[in-house]
Amino acid sequence: MSPDLAVAIVVAIVGVSTPILLAALGELVVEKAGVLNLGVEGMMLMGAVIGFAMAASTGNPWLGVLAAAVAAALGALIFGFLTLSLSANQVATGLALTIFGTGFSALAGKAFLGKTIPVFGAVFPPELAQHPFGRVFFGYSPIVYFSLFMVVAVWWFLTRTRAGLILRAVGENDASAHSIGYSVVGVRYGAVAFGGAMAGVAGAYFSMVGTPMWAENLTAGRGWIALALVVFAAWRPYRLLAGAYLFGAVMTLELHAKAAGGWFSVVPPEAWAALPYLATIFVLVAISMRRSGSTSAPACLGKPFLPTA
Amino acid sequence: MQFRLERRAEPSRLMLYAAPVAAVLLTMVLGAVIFSLMGYNGVGAVIEIFTRPITNPLKWQDLGIKAAPLIIIGVGLAIAYRANVWNIGAEGQYVAGAMAGTAVALLTMGMEGPWILPAMIVAGVLGGMLWGAIPALLKTQLDVNEILTSLMLNYAIIQLLGYLLRGPWRDPMGFSFPQTPLFTASQSLPYLWRGTIMHWGVPIALVVALLAWFVMSRSVFGFQVKVVGSAPNAARYGGFSAKRTIWLALLVSGGLAGLAGILEAAGPFRQLVPGFNTGYGFTAIIVAFLGRLNPLGAIAAGLVLAITYVGGEIAQTTIGLPSAATGIFQALMLFLLLAGDIFVRYRLKAVAPRPAGEAA
Numbered sequence: 001m002s003p004d005l006a007v008a009i010v011v012a013i014v015g016v017s018t019p020i021l022l023a024a025l026g027e028l029v030v031e032k033a034g035v036l037n038l039g040v041e042g043m044m045l046m047g048a049v050i051g052f053a054m055a056a057s058t059g060n061p062w063l064g065v066l067a068a069a070v071a072a073a074l075g076a077l078i079f080g081f082l083t084l085s086l087s088a089n090q091v092a093t094g095l096a097l098t099i100f101g102t103g104f105s106a107l108a109g110k111a112f113l114g115k116t117i118p119v120f121g122a123v124f125p126p127e128l129a130q131h132p133f134g135r136v137f138f139g140y141s142p143i144v145y146f147s148l149f150m151v152v153a154v155w156w157f158l159t160r161t162r163a164g165l166i167l168r169a170v171g172e173n174d175a176s177a178h179s180i181g182y183s184v185v186g187v188r189y190g191a192v193a194f195g196g197a198m199a200g201v202a203g204a205y206f207s208m209v210g211t212p213m214w215a216e217n218l219t220a221g222r223g224w225i226a227l228a229l230v231v232f233a234a235w236r237p238y239r240l241l242a243g244a245y246l247f248g249a250v251m252t253l254e255l256h257a258k259a260a261g262g263w264f265s266v267v268p269p270e271a272w273a274a275l276p277y278l279a280t281i282f283v284l285v286a287i288s289m290r291r292s293g294s295t296s297a298p299a300c301l302g303k304p305f306l307p308t309a
Numbered sequence: 310m311q312f313r314l315e316r317r318a319e320p321s322r323l324m325l326y327a328a329p330v331a332a333v334l335l336t337m338v339l340g341a342v343i344f345s346l347m348g349y350n351g352v353g354a355v356i357e358i359f360t361r362p363i364t365n366p367l368k369w370q371d372l373g374i375k376a377a378p379l380i381i382i383g384v385g386l387a388i389a390y391r392a393n394v395w396n397i398g399a400e401g402q403y404v405a406g407a408m409a410g411t412a413v414a415l416l417t418m419g420m421e422g423p424w425i426l427p428a429m430i431v432a433g434v435l436g437g438m439l440w441g442a443i444p445a446l447l448k449t450q451l452d453v454n455e456i457l458t459s460l461m462l463n464y465a466i467i468q469l470l471g472y473l474l475r476g477p478w479r480d481p482m483g484f485s486f487p488q489t490p491l492f493t494a495s496q497s498l499p500y501l502w503r504g505t506i507m508h509w510g511v512p513i514a515l516v517v518a519l520l521a522w523f524v525m526s527r528s529v530f531g532f533q534v535k536v537v538g539s540a541p542n543a544a545r546y547g548g549f550s551a552k553r554t555i556w557l558a559l560l561v562s563g564g565l566a567g568l569a570g571i572l573e574a575a576g577p578f579r580q581l582v583p584g585f586n587t588g589y590g591f592t593a594i595i596v597a598f599l600g601r602l603n604p605l606g607a608i609a610a611g612l613v614l615a616i617t618y619v620g621g622e623i624a625q626t627t628i629g630l631p632s633a634a635t636g637i638f639q640a641l642m643l644f645l646l647l648a649g650d651i652f653v654r655y656r657l658k659a660v661a662p663r664p665a666g667e668a669a
Binding site: 038078081082086087088089091092093095096097099100102103104106107110221224227228231268270271273274277278280281284285288289 | 347395397447451452453454456457458460461462464465468469471472475476591594595598631632633634635636637639640641643644647648650651
């Protein structure tokens with residue numbers, strides 16, 4: 001394998017993994033607070049369209065990413081209001097958010113169908129990325145570095161800060177956290193909004209970096225893969241990093257297999273396209289088989305909190 | 310004057326049935342506001358979407374054939390959700406059913422006889438059950454979450470459909486379009502009356518809903534599903550098997566989605582094409598909830614969602630409303646229903662503001 005091809009493959013893996021990692025990191029924090037938001041796919045699509053629209057109209061990609069985060073966080077707050085303030089069923093509300101986000105992005109993106117914007121690409125000076133190995137480290141969009149930074153930040157927050165400890169307490173035992181005097185609903189609102197913002201940035205990556213041309217449903221179910229990844233990672237940020245890149249590698253294999261020909265071409269392209277989804281199922285099965293007895297899921301995950309006093 | 314939510318001693322039956330109605334009405338109001346703010350003719354959109362399909366008798370048949378698959382899938386999902394089994398793979402089970410039935414159609418291409426269509430329908434139900442059995446197996450044997458597995462299988466089967474249509478199942482006379490040959494007369498669902506587009510799927514949907522209602526409200530199976538879903542501990546003491554219930558919930562909801570799939574393939578489509586899956590499996594989730602997870606409720610909810618589809622198409626041609634607007638209205642409806650549900654368990658109580666100085 002030539003160094004150029006190796007570099008191209010690494011760059012491709014990073015490109016596929018980054019949005020999944022971002023969305024999954026957000027959902028990890030949400031779930032650690034005891035909330036299951038199945039609306040990741042919808043929030044990603046909201047972020048994707050708003051990011052694209054903002055970048056297209058202002059010409060400023062940074063504003064685009066910011067707008068994507070805000071828009072998806074607002075979408076998440078609809079979910080938050082229904083499930084936290086009105087204690088609606090989290091599964092149903094999350095699904096509603098995905099249906100809403102899908103419709104919203106199709107409607108808001110109608111004016112941009114087929115339009116392109118400049119790629120929100122390399123943040124470092126091009127000289128640094130000229131050498132193939134330089135490109136592996138310095139050739140990415142700022143969103144890629146942000147995603148790696150957030151892995152450390154989320155880990156640090158959850159394990160090394162008081163606020164993180166409170167968030168985990170709310171997710172493990174909401175009644176106790178409430179009786180000590182912490183605002184269960186307040187903490188969960190914060191987590192849900194953070195999860196939305198991260199999904200929004202993930203969506204912006206699709207529309208502004210991955211394929212900077214607007215197309216409907218361009219996230220293609222990756223939000224659901226992000227949800228599965230949180231389970232795969234057993235709710236740990238570092239495992240999430242490994243998992244996201246493993247998935248990225250599998251999906252990149254698909255792209256390169258199509259191009260490579262040879263024995264790969266015997267396998268129909270549809271089989272490669274189905275691979276990420278089947279791989280997700282296999283991974284979920286593998287985790288269940290490995291896990292002996294107890295799960296590592298937050299104890300209050302998905303259960304509504306109803307203070308009695 | 311301030312308001313406070315107060316827990317009801319027991320859930321309000323009135324609110325249980327009033328919430329879906331209020332959700333639909335509020336969807337119209339909120340939808341009009343939102344679409345006006347977005348620069349569309351909001352009031353016009355609501356009138357076109359929610360009233361035209363009802364006031365124009367020419368659209369009634371459309372309503373029936375759109376509602377039929379939604380009702381059939383929605384009834385199955387209502388049963389599964391009652392059992393606390395979150396099957397969101399109905400879209401894939403719908404495609405699986407259509408594919409299994411189409412396989413029978415392709416094998417019987419040169420044949421004739423009244424047995425062919427029933428054989429296709431049986432194959433369709435079995436195909437949907439098979440696709441539903443995978444999450445059931447994984448859930449009961451390995452404790453893998455059925456939400457994620459059933460959803461991932463949607464994407465997988467749509468790829469399989471694409472492969473079959475571009476490869477082995479492609480019509481040799483089809484000008485290289487990726488589609489199966491047209492079904493013959495023996496393989497197609499007959500129309501109810503000559504000169505209509507209303508096919509037998511419509512009465513079948515009503516029969517399915519009535520049967521399911523009878524089973525859920527009058528049989529041990531229905532009782533078991535409800536107990537396992539709402540009180541798992543009591544179910545264990547009562548000797549009901551949670552695993553058996555998971556299997557039944559996924560086989561019933563998968564089988565019904567498969568039935569809807571083959572009825573749609575043998576009815577309006579009369580063949581399989583790449584755009585066969587139109588999202589009925591996802592919309593039926595709204596049908597199940599709007600119908601209060603009750604098979605009879607699914608009939609009414611299926612009709613309401615059918616109205617948004619037919620009305621959405623009308624609004625596209627008459628006032629140029631984008632097709633995506635339909636999805637927004639459907640999601641709004643589910644949001645508002647879920648929000649309104651709080652009044653089933655709580656009541657709004659007016660309380661006098663606390664006198665100043667009193668400690669909280």
